[in-house]
Amino acid sequence: MEAEEFQIDTEYIQLGQFLKLxxxxESGGIVKLFLSEYPVFINGEQDQRRGRKLYHRDLIEIEDVGTYRIITN
Structure with missing residues (x-):
């Protein structure tokens, strides 16, 4: 499955911000609950920290949701 590109204008974005944007x-308040229910894999490793920094070319995989790649300008 091809990753959907997600473009950011900064050096990095935090996982919680990414999920919302x-x-x-729907909101930042739901991030913690979402992360407790859905395994999130970043570059093949599971990570549930909403403060995890995502950088250019990082691959985010969420089962039943989608696959995304962070792209910077």
Whole structure:
């Protein structure tokens, strides 16, 4: 499955911010609950920390949701 590109204008984005801006969760308050229910893999390793920094070319995989790649300008 091809990864959907998600473009950011900064050096990195935190996982919680990404989930909200990518419309995966409705609000920041839901992020913690979402991460407790859905395994999130970043570059093949599971990571549930909402403060995890995502950088250019990082691959985020969420089962039943989608696959995303962070792209910077």
């Amino acid at each position: 990518a419309n995966i969760v």
